[in-house]
Amino acid sequence: MMQEVILYLFIGFSIMSVLVILLNRNVFYSALALLTCLISLSGIYGLLQAEFLAVTQLLIYAGGVLVLMIFGIMLTNRIAGKSFESKSHNWIPGILVTTSLLVVLVITFQNSSIKATQNELNTGNHIRNVGIELMSTYAAPFEVSGVLLLVCLIGAALTASSFKKSSHE
Amino acid sequence: MLSTIYFMLPFLVLYTILVVYAERKISAFMQDRLGPMEVGYYGLLQTVADLLKLIQKEDIVPATASKSLFKIAPLLIFVPIFLGFSFLPLSPAWGSSPFSSALFFLVAIISLDVIGIIVAGWASNNKYSMLGTLRSAAQIISYEVPLGLSALCVCILTQTLDLQEISFQQGILVKDQTNFLFGIKSLDVDVTLTGGFLTWNVFRMPILLFAWCIFFIASLAESNRAPFDLPEAESELVAGFQTEYSGFRWAVIMLAEYAMMLLVSFAGVILFWGSWNTPLPNIGSLKLADWTTGSTGSISLHLWGIFWLVSKTLFTVALQIWVRWTYPRMRIDQLTSLSWKLLTPVALVLLIICSLWKLVL
Numbered sequence: 135m136m137q138e139v140i141l142y143l144f145i146g147f148s149i150m151s152v153l154v155i156l157l158n159r160n161v162f163y164s165a166l167a168l169l170t171c172l173i174s175l176s177g178i179y180g181l182l183q184a185e186f187l188a189v190t191q192l193l194i195y196a197g198g199v200l201v202l203m204i205f206g207i208m209l210t211n212r213i214a215g216k217s218f219e220s221k222s223h224n225w226i227p228g229i230l231v232t233t234s235l236l237v238v239l240v241i242t243f244q245n246s247s248i249k250a251t252q253n254e255l256n257t258g259n260h261i262r263n264v265g266i267e268l269m270s271t272y273a274a275p276f277e278v279s280g281v282l283l284l285v286c287l288i289g290a291a292l293t294a295s296s297f298k299k300s301s302h303e
Numbered sequence: 304m305l306s307t308i309y310f311m312l313p314f315l316v317l318y319t320i321l322v323v324y325a326e327r328k329i330s331a332f333m334q335d336r337l338g339p340m341e342v343g344y345y346g347l348l349q350t351v352a353d354l355l356k357l358i359q360k361e362d363i364v365p366a367t368a369s370k371s372l373f374k375i376a377p378l379l380i381f382v383p384i385f386l387g388f389s390f391l392p393l394s395p396a397w398g399s400s401p402f403s404s405a406l407f408f409l410v411a412i413i414s415l416d417v418i419g420i421i422v423a424g425w426a427s428n429n430k431y432s433m434l435g436t437l438r439s440a441a442q443i444i445s446y447e448v449p450l451g452l453s454a455l456c457v458c459i460l461t462q463t464l465d466l467q468e469i470s471f472q473q474g475i476l477v478k479d480q481t482n483f484l485f486g487i488k489s490l491d492v493d494v495t496l497t498g499g500f501l502t503w504n505v506f507r508m509p510i511l512l513f514a515w516c517i518f519f520i521a522s523l524a525e526s527n528r529a530p531f532d533l534p535e536a537e538s539e540l541v542a543g544f545q546t547e548y549s550g551f552r553w554a555v556i557m558l559a560e561y562a563m564m565l566l567v568s569f570a571g572v573i574l575f576w577g578s579w580n581t582p583l584p585n586i587g588s589l590k591l592a593d594w595t596t597g598s599t600g601s602i603s604l605h606l607w608g609i610f611w612l613v614s615k616t617l618f619t620v621a622l623q624i625w626v627r628w629t630y631p632r633m634r635i636d637q638l639t640s641l642s643w644k645l646l647t648p649v650a651l652v653l654l655i656i657c658s659l660w661k662l663v664l
Contacts, residue, residue, distance in 0.1 A: 162425060166372075169418060189408045197414035201421070201440055261404045261464055 141181050148174035172196045186264045310609075311388040319561045322620060323350045329621070330628045360550035365428060368547065372426035377548070377555035380419030384562045387412040391569050392467040394579050394608025395476055395599075406464040409570060410451050413525055416563065417443040420534070423556070424544035435543025438635060439534035442524055445642040446531075450521035452650035456514040456657045457504055457574045466573055473503050474580030475592050476599075485509055487664045498592035499584025503577035508660055514653050515575040517646050519622075522567035524642070527560060528623055530630040531638060568619035569612070576615055579608035 147170060154167035172195045179188035268276050324339070324347065331338025339346030364370055390405040390412075392398045402408060417440055424436025461469045471477050475498030482502045484492035494501045505511045524531040535543035545556050572578060583591035595611075597603030633641070 166422065185402065185404055186407075189404055189411050193407070193411035193414060196418075197411055198444075201414075201417055201444060261407070 137181055141178065144174045144177040144181070147171075148178070169196055183260075185260050310393060311385075311391075314613075315385075315388070315558075315562055315565065318565060318617075319558055320350045320354065322561055322564075322624075323353075323557075325621070326624050326627075329624050333625075333628045354554065357554045358551055362552065363547075363549045365547050367428045369426040369428070372422050373547070374552070376419055376423035376426055377552045377559070378419075379422055380416060381555055381559040381562065383412050383415040383419070384559055384566055387566045388562075388569075390466060391566075391573065392470050392578065393612060394605045395471070395596075396604050397608070398467040402465070404464045405466045406454060406458065406469075406574075409466075410447070410454065413450075413563075413566070414443065414447055416525075416559075419559075420544050423548070427544070427547040429547055431540045431542075431546045432544050435534045435540050435546070439527065439544060441635075442527070442531060442533065442638060445639055446521045446524035446646075449517050449642060449646035449650045450525060452647065452654055453514040453518040453521065454570075454574060456511060456650075456653055459654070459657045459661055460504060460508050460511065466578075469504075470573060470578035470580070473507070473577045474498055475502070475585070475596060476580075477502075482507060489664070494584075497584045497586075498581070498596075500577065500582045501584055503575070503580065503582075505575050508657065510653065510656050510660060511575055514650070514657070515571065517650050517653070518571055518575070519619075520646060521642075522571060523623060523626065524638070526563035526567055526623075528564065529627040530633050532627075532632060533635055533638060564620055564623055565616065568616045568623070571619055572612065572615045576619075577611075579612040581607065581611055 151167040151170035151174065155164045155171070158164050158167065172191060176188045176191040176196065179185075179191060327349070328338045328346070339349035342348045342352045364373055387409055390402060390409050420439045420443075421436055424432040424439070427433075457469070458464060461472055463469060463472075472480060475496060477495065480495070481493055482495045484494050484501065485506065485508070500506060505515060523529075527534050533543075534540075535545060540546070545553060548556060581592050581595040583595050585592045595607055597605070597607040
């Protein structure tokens with residue numbers, strides 16, 4: 135009972151914060167609302183026993199990505215001294231994309247059969263299972279994403295240092 | 304969950320009052336002064352008086368600030384840190400939230416703290432606040448990497464992220480596990496029942512001492528303490544992101560800073576220095592470790608556990624205060640190059656050495 139109340143509270147929070155993102159003109163407020171949304175989602179994952187997913191959501195999205203985003207907004211906004219407001223563009227393509235996504239999600243949800251019971255989820259050490267699965271069943275995607283991150287890292291290091299120097303010479 | 308409300312919250316308030324006093328006294332002694340002497344015996348009530356003064360002060364919100372964000376920001380700084388306390392085990396029988404990835408969660412929670420600081424700095428609408436915020440964000444993001452890597456070194460040894468299980472492994476209460484001296488099997492000295500400091504993580508794998516050094520330096524930066532107190536550098540930025548705050552809201556920000564010191568000290572003690580385990584080993588018939596652990600099922604188990612955990616943690620806090628009044632503040636370029644060019648590579652090398660130690664020795 136208590137869990138359900140908290141679950142609906144999180145769902146309400148995420149929907150409300152998404153509405154704030156849509157209806158607000160101030161980019162900084164929108165970024166904060168996105169943060170609220172991501173933290174609520176992480177709370178929902180936690181309540182549904184997906185511990186690892188919840189913490190990863192918190193660490194990567196809420197902690198990392200969003201800090202960088204807010205960072206960018208702050209630099210462009212207050213220090214430059216001009217207001218930074220978002221406007222709505224591309225109404226028709228936006229509505230088309232979101233409606234088709236909604237249709238896909240609803241059809242998938244109706245056709246799928248989610249049967250994982252409470253007992254199945256609670257067995258053993260959750261994070262150990264995640265680790266073993268990542269290194270065995272999903273080894274290839276795991277390694278590929280690692281390579282992708284390495285490429286990003288090299289690219290960032292290059293743009294930050296030697297790239298600039300060579301363009302000067 | 305309950306340990307947070309029954310123990311951590313009262314402890315945190317008492318600790319903050321005492322440690323602010325301790326900080327002023329220690330700094331005074333290090334500079335050959337007396338420090339606060341007037342209020343109460345030997346100045347003991349100085350912090351209480353300061354707190355009463357802060358509560359009475361007017362709550363000033365700058366006219367051009369984003370009012371609601373400005374008001375809520377101190378709470379946004381404090382709440383993630385306080386949430387971190389709910390994952391700490393207190394004694395063998397008094398665990399925390401049953402969470403198999405508690406350490407991972409702790410690292411994530413510590414990183415959320417920066418969002419409160421960003422909101423505080425942005426909402427103040429002040430150039431000094433903004434500069435302090437930018438520094439703080441850069442600092443916390445870059446020091447998270449060595450902090451996480453040094454904690455990972457411990458995970459290699461313990462093979463779990465559960466803080467209570469990590470604690471059990473470091474003492475005489477452990478089951479289904481043999482602890483060898485320095486973790487070297489070929490020495491063939493079994494210290495499982497000897498306990499004491501010999502089974503702490505830094506002694507089970509001595510290379511972790513260096514990992515702890517990195518953890519300690521990074522944790523100083525995470526809690527914005529000197530020599531990494533650039534976000535609030537008084538001499539250049541007035542007070543950084545907290546310039547515009549006054550009264551009780553400022554007190555909450557200070558509470559968050561001291562709570563962060565305590566949280567990282569707890570984490571360091573649990574990961575490296577034996578958690579709630581006694582430092583005294585069993586020597587022959589002198590069962591010092593058994594005597595200072597308490598018997599299972601009785602209240603003594605709680606009392607000894609909390610006593611050892613808290614005293615080791617407070618020692619680490621004292622170390623942080625000592626460092627603050629010893630070293631000068633670093634420049635921002637020194638700060639980032641220390642993190643990315645020294646601590647991160649060293650932490651990566653330590654990670655490999657730890658893996659080899661675990662696999663080969």
